[in-house]
Amino acid sequence: xKILLFSKRNAKEILxxxxxxxxxxxxxxxxxxxxxxxxxxxxxxxxNTMFSIENTAPGIAIFGTAFFAxxxxxxxxxxxxxxxxxxxxxxxxxxxxxxxGYTLPILVMAMVxxxxxxxxxxxxxxxxxxxxxxxxxxxxxxxxxFVGLGLLCGSSLNEKAVSGICGALLTNIAGWFSxxxxxxxxxGGVFKQIAEVLPFYHGVEAAKGAISGDFNEILPxxxxxxxxxxxxxxxxxxxxWRKMGSDKA
Amino acid sequence: MSAITTTxxxxxxxxxxxxxxxNLSIEEGELFALLGMNGAGKTTTIKMLSCLIRxxxxxxxxxxxxIKDNPIAVKQKTNVSPQETAVAPNLTVLENxxxxxxxxGRSAEASTKSAKELSLRFGLDDVLKKKAKxxxxxxxxxxxxxxxxxxxxxxxFLDEPTLGLDVLARRELWASIKQLKKQVTIILTSHYLEEVxxxxxRIGVMTKGRLVAVGTSAELTRQTGTAxxxxxxxxLSGGEL
Numbered sequence: 138x139k140i141l142l143f144s145k146r147n148a149k150e151i152l153x154x155x156x157x158x159x160x161x162x163x164x165x166x167x168x169x170x171x172x173x174x175x176x177x178x179x180x181x182x183x184x185n186t187m188f189s190i191e192n193t194a195p196g197i198a199i200f201g202t203a204f205f206a207x208x209x210x211x212x213x214x215x216x217x218x219x220x221x222x223x224x225x226x227x228x229x230x231x232x233x234x235x236x237x238g239y240t241l242p243i244l245v246m247a248m249v250x251x252x253x254x255x256x257x258x259x260x261x262x263x264x265x266x267x268x269x270x271x272x273x274x275x276x277x278x279x280x281x282x283f284v285g286l287g288l289l290c291g292s293s294l295n296e297k298a299v300s301g302i303c304g305a306l307l308t309n310i311a312g313w314f315s316x317x318x319x320x321x322x323x324x325g326g327v328f329k330q331i332a333e334v335l336p337f338y339h340g341v342e343a344a345k346g347a348i349s350g351d352f353n354e355i356l357p358x359x360x361x362x363x364x365x366x367x368x369x370x371x372x373x374x375x376x377x378w379r380k381m382g383s384d385k386a
Numbered sequence: 387m388s389a390i391t392t393t394x395x396x397x398x399x400x401x402x403x404x405x406x407x408x409n410l411s412i413e414e415g416e417l418f419a420l421l422g423m424n425g426a427g428k429t430t431t432i433k434m435l436s437c438l439i440r441x442x443x444x445x446x447x448x449x450x451x452x453i454k455d456n457p458i459a460v461k462q463k464t465n466v467s468p469q470e471t472a473v474a475p476n477l478t479v480l481e482n483x484x485x486x487x488x489x490x491g492r493s494a495e496a497s498t499k500s501a502k503e504l505s506l507r508f509g510l511d512d513v514l515k516k517k518a519k520x521x522x523x524x525x526x527x528x529x530x531x532x533x534x535x536x537x538x539x540x541x542x543f544l545d546e547p548t549l550g551l552d553v554l555a556r557r558e559l560w561a562s563i564k565q566l567k568k569q570v571t572i573i574l575t576s577h578y579l580e581e582v583x584x585x586x587x588r589i590g591v592m593t594k595g596r597l598v599a600v601g602t603s604a605e606l607t608r609q610t611g612t613a614x615x616x617x618x619x620x621x622l623s624g625g626e627l
Contacts, residue, residue, distance in 0.1 A: 138488070138491075139488075139489055142485060142488040142489060143485075143489070146474060146477060146481075146485050149476060149477060149481070150474060150475075150476045150477065153476040153517075154476065215475075218470075219470050219471065219472055219473075219475075220468035220469065220470035220471075220472040221472040221473065221474060223438060223466070223468045223472060224466060224467075224468055224472040224486075224533070224534075225489070226438055227436045227437065227438055227461060227464070227465065227466040228461060228465075228486070228489050228490060228537075229458055229461045229462055229489070229490065229491075230489055382439075382440070
């Protein structure tokens with residue numbers, strides 16, 4: 138009950154901010170259209186599928202979830218600095234109420250965002266199938282990772298720092314190292330090696346595997362994402378737990 | 387009957403003692419003001435009593451429950467209005483009130499009913515559908531206190547409730563707080579001496595984490611041989627007149 142109430146509050150708090158709505162729902166659509174325009178400008182005889190909708194749609198669906206780190210981090214940071222969190226800490230809410238309350242609405246938003254992104258991609262030529270549903274589900278582990286990163290930052294940093302780290306820095310890192318904007322094979326070298334260590338590229342490859350029906354591709358990539366998600370979400374849970382019992386709410 | 391009894395309540399941060407062996411008894415329905423300079427230990431005391439932080443030593447019993455042994459029971463019968471205006475900015479006034487009522491276990495219908503009653507009492511009925519962030523500072527403070535009251539707490543902690551408000555908004559809030567007297571046990575912290583004098587039944591003066599004096603305004607001035615509460619406070623805080 139408390140989890141549901143707090144989740145609803147957090148969803149309203151996020152969705153009633155028009156900037157969040159733009160980045161959460163609008164920006165992935167803008168990227169889809171942009172990549173589609175680029176793809177249509179590539180001559181067919183070039184036989185280049187780099188920006189084909191089958192490649193870009195899963196990438197954008199995964200990249201779009203990077204903004205959820207910003208949303209969760211900003212929300213927690215704001216709650217902390219305005220003492221709203223202190224008010225809640227003084228209530229009979231438990232640590233689980235807080236953790237799930239901050240996470241669940243964002244997971245739902247990520248599913249909705251994934252659905253909208255793939256539906257828009259369908260209008261641009263992506264064939265929809267059961268595989269699309271699988272790709273939407275694959276969005277969840279990377280979203281959990283981003284929520285974990287956001288909550289970790291939000292539990293100790295102010296809003297300005299959170300917007301810098303989870304907004305500008307993280308979205309750029311996720312964008313460049315996921316291979317969504319430029320395929321990693323084109324760059325290669327150390328850049329590609331770094332990308333392969335980070336989880337973003339693996340999230341995109343897992344979603345691509347789902348869309349193309351290449352199921353053997355999914356698990357190894359998903360395992361990397363899940364590993365990161367467990368570590369960072371676990372750290373965020375610990376940080377919130379400590380905050381609840383700490384001397385400064 | 388005593389609503390709050392603290393016994394040797396102490397909070398240390400490494401080498402710094404924020405609250406040092408606080409022994410205090412506050413009666414049910416009393417409005418008790420804690421006065422002190424910055425860093426005197428007022429907010430730390432409130433945080434311990436509202437179970438936000440654990441004491442390093444000692445204990446406090448609030449209406450029969452220990453803050454150390456049974457914090458959940460204490461949390462059910464207390465509420466806090468923090469120093470900052472702790473409201474959810476993108477939620478409406480009604481949603482803010484309903485949220486807190488729901489968190490304290492009220493049903494949806496009961497939450498809405500209480501929210502509407504409280505909004506009338508605090509002059510918020512005209513702005514029920516407005517987002518909290520669009521309200522003036524004074525209105526946000528009133529909402530913050532109404533949120534602390536919607537759980538029907540038996541003990542209410544008001545930490546600097548009128549900080550940063552203009553004179554008019556402060557007087558309006560005083561009127562709201564006066565309405566609560568005798569119904570709810572209130573601990574109030576403030577830097578405004580006229581506020582403390584106008585609202586409180588008794589005053590406790592804290593200096594460097596220690597409670598150095600307790601009494602009514604008249605008792606404190608008599609005890610220090612001064613003419614005003616301000617002079618008494620300065621004397622008790624170790625300042626010079």
